[in-house]
Amino acid sequence: ILCKNYFEYFNSYNYIHIHEDMIKDEVRTRTYYNAIRRNEHLIKDKIVLDVGCGTGILSFFAAKYGAKHVYSIDKSDIIYTAIKIRDANNLTDKITFIKGLAEEIELPVDKVDIIISEWMGYCLLFENMLDTVLYCRDKWLKKGGLIFPDKAYMYIAGIEDSLYREEKFDCWKNCYGLNFTPILPILKEEVVIDYVDRNFIVTDTSCILDLDLNTCTKDNLSFVSPFKLKMTKKDYLHALVIWFDVSFSACHTPISFTTGPYGAHTHWKQTVLYTTDIITAEKNETLNGLFALKKNKNNSRHIDMKLHYVFNGVHTKAKATQLFNIG
């Protein structure tokens, strides 16, 4: 039995391992660091709110680069470690840590100038922590205030993945002499969270979500987007890969990072959706589709996805609607 409680541990966020992995995610942490230290003119003498501060690293960046005061909210016990780190760095009078849910706590100020947060989950919206950031924006961010980061984009592309697809699905026909194929319907609804080599991409890229955190609402986090993927070479199409980018558009020069196959590895990896059909495609043929994402009814922090596609090629004619969940 693979230990479910091993995973449950992470659940509390009290365990340091998860914070270790996040801080050591160089793409993630260094981009936030650069967004703050290269923009002292935006941070200086400002009141900053850090939503879901964890070990407090973003708060320390803000305090070190000139914030007048930082208010840092987290519901996990990790905040006690954050307080010790604050004091070890002589930032005691610059940062106030508040333990609790953002939706339930009070701030000692009416408004803040800047909200910083690292709220992104797998496939951007898994965990739906963005809801909390938007709540904080609406309650505390002053008019014209800044959000770091303030733009998020989700992308989709097609991949050739014969090797892994076969390994994942074909073995069940004969599993130690047993027919295990009844497992396939649920297996096919699971997205795979893993690194996709950019060399496996066989189509161009389509943007399926363009979020402006300055103006978007909770409703924008459930969406249906059409997409069109054109084959960049003659190949097979086995799956679609989804990733996200975020950017700090208020910065003096553009600062952003990608979690996609064309960038360096991040702890978010990519999200892979296997299509029902294996598509034999010629260069320039196109897959037309719709991608829908919404909160799970039973657990608002989980997401449900729906993929619909049509392909009319010389070799393959295909059409399917599929449901997916993250697992």
Place this chain on the structure above:
Amino acid sequence: ILCKNYFEYFNSYNYIHIHEDMIKDEVRTRTYYNAIRRNEHLIKDKIVLDVGCGTGILSFFAAKYGAKHVYSIDKSDIIYTAIKIRDANNLTDKITFIKGLAEEIELPVDKVDIIISEWMGYCLLFENMLDTVLYCRDKWLKKGGLIFPDKAYMYIAGIEDSLYREEKFDCWKNCYGLNFTPILPILKEEVVIDYVDRNFIVTDTSCILDLDLNTCTKDNLSFVSPFKLKMTKKDYLHALVIWFDVSFSACHTPISFTTGPYGAHTHWKQTVLYTTDIITAEKNETLNGLFALKKNKNNSRHIDMKLHYVFNGVHTKAKATQLFNIG
């Protein structure tokens, strides 16, 4: 934010991914398969109980190799998939699936001849599912009945691990210009679950637990064991590695598997405990210690560990007591 709910998902055991990983753990599944198919003389016409059956794979093995009937218990929704697989393999009249907790359900028979179960967690006892197997043994296993597997052993050895140790602990002194060392005390209490290359082992091996499932009680699952590790070469000692083996001693010829660094990779990996001291050791010098393991008071499925060691070498004299948890 790394998605805590991604891990929570596994928690339910309804999600197929975890079962996929377990079935595809060749060392694990093939050993159970061999233990059953090579011992038809033990299984034939017997009543078998599968505790925590998951997708039912061990039940299918037992039914296919002659069991009169198999009763298979699991509390997760995965049991509905297990039922479909059973029916697809014409084993409908051979296996009864019962959804529920072993401690709460009733069996249609008074006694069973054989209990099969795959209950092992990280560091063998994480999750403490063995409690449930022992409960089933005491309630349902007939006198002289068999348990598959029925022996479990835990081992400890010393490793040289300068590279990873440095990477894990030394970076916090300067973390983007901040002193993050207040994170170290909690970081040092976390065991690391990872694969240890056998070439990093620098001592002999000591057995710290020898469990006979035919006779042991719940009390035996909390224990204190002395150990003695002799350096097999001149090297540094940075950490201790713990692993477990299980065996099916009722089999006609010995069948067992190891999850240790001297065997093939399994999904259990190994458990690494970093010592407070970096020990500079000569060949044949010895580390004397005590290893204690018990259930966590707040969550009986979690475990707490305590390590005490003394080293009196020509270069290093060291003595420490450390607490660990899995995270």
